[in-house]
Amino acid sequence: MTPTPRRLAVLRGRPFRLFFTGYAVSLFGSSTASVAVAFAVLDGGGGGSGLGVVMAARIVPIVLLLVLGGAAADRLGPRRTMLGSDALRCATQAATAALLFAGHGTVWALAALMVLWGLGEAVFLPAQDALLPRIVPPAELADANALLGIARNGSAVAGPALAGLLTATAGPGWVLLLDAASYAAGLAALALLRLPPAPAADGPAPGLLAELRDGWDEFRSRRWLWVSVLQGCLFNLLVWAPFLVLGPVLARARLGGAGGWGAVLGAYGAGAVLGGLVLLGRRPRRPLRTVLLVTAGWALPSGALALGWPLPLVMAAAAGAGVTSIVSGSLFAALTQRHVPPRALGRVGAYVTLGAFAFGPVGLALAGPLASAVGAGTVLGWGAAWQLLSCAAVLALLGRREPAADGLPLPDPRAVPVPSGRDGGRDRGRGPSAR
Numbered sequence: 001m002t003p004t005p006r007r008l009a010v011l012r013g014r015p016f017r018l019f020f021t022g023y024a025v026s027l028f029g030s031s032t033a034s035v036a037v038a039f040a041v042l043d044g045g046g047g048g049s050g051l052g053v054v055m056a057a058r059i060v061p062i063v064l065l066l067v068l069g070g071a072a073a074d075r076l077g078p079r080r081t082m083l084g085s086d087a088l089r090c091a092t093q094a095a096t097a098a099l100l101f102a103g104h105g106t107v108w109a110l111a112a113l114m115v116l117w118g119l120g121e122a123v124f125l126p127a128q129d130a131l132l133p134r135i136v137p138p139a140e141l142a143d144a145n146a147l148l149g150i151a152r153n154g155s156a157v158a159g160p161a162l163a164g165l166l167t168a169t170a171g172p173g174w175v176l177l178l179d180a181a182s183y184a185a186g187l188a189a190l191a192l193l194r195l196p197p198a199p200a201a202d203g204p205a206p207g208l209l210a211e212l213r214d215g216w217d218e219f220r221s222r223r224w225l226w227v228s229v230l231q232g233c234l235f236n237l238l239v240w241a242p243f244l245v246l247g248p249v250l251a252r253a254r255l256g257g258a259g260g261w262g263a264v265l266g267a268y269g270a271g272a273v274l275g276g277l278v279l280l281g282r283r284p285r286r287p288l289r290t291v292l293l294v295t296a297g298w299a300l301p302s303g304a305l306a307l308g309w310p311l312p313l314v315m316a317a318a319a320g321a322g323v324t325s326i327v328s329g330s331l332f333a334a335l336t337q338r339h340v341p342p343r344a345l346g347r348v349g350a351y352v353t354l355g356a357f358a359f360g361p362v363g364l365a366l367a368g369p370l371a372s373a374v375g376a377g378t379v380l381g382w383g384a385a386w387q388l389l390s391c392a393a394v395l396a397l398l399g400r401r402e403p404a405a406d407g408l409p410l411p412d413p414r415a416v417p418v419p420s421g422r423d424g425g426r427d428r429g430r431g432p433s434a435r
Contacts, residue, residue, distance in 0.1 A: 022189020029182020031159025061118035070350025129349035215347025241363025271322025297324030306381035
């Protein structure tokens with residue numbers, strides 16, 4: 001049999017291969033759901049305000065419960081947590097489809113179901129970071145994260161297009177039923193994982209507040225971690241949120257409207273897929289420095305719009321940002337998974353995600369008023385300049401030394417069980433960025 005190429009060597013391991021298959025299927029299904037829900041609300045007469053209520057109903061539980069989801073992943077075991085999350089989201093999407101088939105898809109009924117969907121995602125997101133190191137050798141973590149990023153971005157490009165076609169021809173209920181089936185596929189893949197047992201924890205489990213404090217201590221004790229998250233938080237506030245709000249405005253004025261903006265976002269997704277393929281099989285000697293250098297690429301699309309570049313160049317800039325997103329995200333996730341103790345990965349991952357996106361809604365709300373005061377191009381230009389300056393500052397602060405291993409043993413988890421502290425080894429599996 002032909003040996004697996006080095007860049008796909010991570011797929012030789014059955015646990016990751018099994019999870020990746022189920023995850024990719026469920027991810028593609030769920031990438032269609034937002035389009036279906038949006039048109040279900042609009043077709044039901046909910047209008048823009050109703051759509052805002054329904055979408056917020058999904059986001060708010062994620063923001064409020066993310067840290068608790070991380071604690072649940074560390075306490076109960078990531079695999080068990082993910083099984084419960086997929087079961088909840090499968091049932092939620094099936095119930096939403098049934099509601100639409102019955103003609104009872106009111107705004108508030110859909111919003112209530114979206115709260116349950118968001119609850120499932122708040123639990124799943126931190127658990128995926130805690131599980132990956134337990135089924136992938138340390139040297140292949142970057143490849144595993146890259147493959148998962150390729151699946152996410154590929155689904156983000158193809159899923160909405162399929163959803164639009166199916167919603168127009170068959171109706172949103174059938175799209176959501178397809179999403180429920182995709183969650184069932186992910187659930188089945190997790191259920192089939194068989195991982196070695198881990199030693200039980202010594203002594204009684206600490207209380208919830210003590211666990212949250214312990215996770216916070218692990219997070220703040222690593223300067224490279226919290227400084228990078230702070231940079232990400234300001235990036236979302238000053239750079240990416242204004243780009244998402246003002247990009248469509250400038251696209252309508254200069255780039256051909258919705259079609260042009262769709263092309264820009266499509267180029268971003270394509271760049272991310274290409275960047276993931278290039279990253280596979282490569283092992284940067286200084287991964288943190290690589291992360292800090294490539295994050296300068298986030299300035300490209302905002303700068304291109306601010307400078308009034310034509311559509312092809314804006315698309316090229318967006319593709320560059322897509323490469324940045326998957327390279328920096330995959331390497332940073334691998335660093336976190338290697339240098340944070342397995343017992344705290346769920347909580348630390350929750351703090352990382354919450355910190356990075358905490359000010360994103362503020363940036364979305366302020367971008368429009370600021371653009372009215374000083375101009376959209378000025379806001380985007382200052383955002384691009386900030387990204388370049390912040391990259392230089394963080395590189396000067398952190399770029400000279402790679403993270404120490406913190407004294408952590410890094411065995412191959414497929415050969416030697418990694419103590420988790422609580423799950424007794426019954427809950428080992430894997431999956432990431434949920435949807």
